Amino acid sequence: MEAQNTTPSARRTDPATSHEAAQSMQDASKGLRAELLAVYQTHPSGLTMEEAAALAGIPTWAASKRISELRAAGQIIDTGTTRKGASGRQQAVCRVPDAPTMPEALFPMTVPQEPARTTRYW
Numbered sequence: 001m002e003a004q005n006t007t008p009s010a011r012r013t014d015p016a017t018s019h020e021a022a023q024s025m026q027d028a029s030k031g032l033r034a035e036l037l038a039v040y041q042t043h044p045s046g047l048t049m050e051e052a053a054a055l056a057g058i059p060t061w062a063a064s065k066r067i068s069e070l071r072a073a074g075q076i077i078d079t080g081t082t083r084k085g086a087s088g089r090q091q092a093v094c095r096v097p098d099a100p101t102m103p104e105a106l107f108p109m110t111v112p113q114e115p116a117r118t119t120r121y122w
Contacts, residue, residue, distance in 0.1 A: 032058060032066045037075055037096070046079045046095035050086055067094070 010018040039055045040047060047055070053063035070076045077097050082090035 029066060029069075032056075032062065033070055033075075036063060036066055037070060040070075040076050040094065040096050044095060046081070046093040048083050048085055048091040048093055050091060051083075052094075070094075 010021070035056045035058065036052055039052050043051075043055075049064060049067050050060055052067060053060045056063065058066075067076070071078070071094065075096070076094040079093045079095050081093045083093055085091040
């Protein structure tokens with residue numbers, strides 16, 4: 001799956017003010033995505049969009065687009081479950097994907113013991 005463009009943009013035909021606004025939103029969007037991702041990382045069982053927005057202190061309308069971008073980038077995934085939101089409608093629950101466990105198998109944490117010496121030096 002190709003990640004969608006997460007850079008706010010303006011059309012070539014838009015006025016200069018639209019281009020300035022799009023440029024100013026690039027850092028803001030990145031910051032909001034980072035805040036939301038941090039909230040999802042602290043809730044491994046998952047959150048709805050409304051829950052994540054509330055915990056991050058971001059209005060739901062502002063969080064919606066950033067959460068869609070996190071999903072498109074694969075930084076959060078749909079759990080396949082839903083919960084009722086404030087509207088009474090079901091909302092998807094998303095979470096951060098599980099971390100791979102392969103490095104532990106490749107690099108065991110136990111240190112091999114040296115064989116006991118049988119030669120005495122006295």
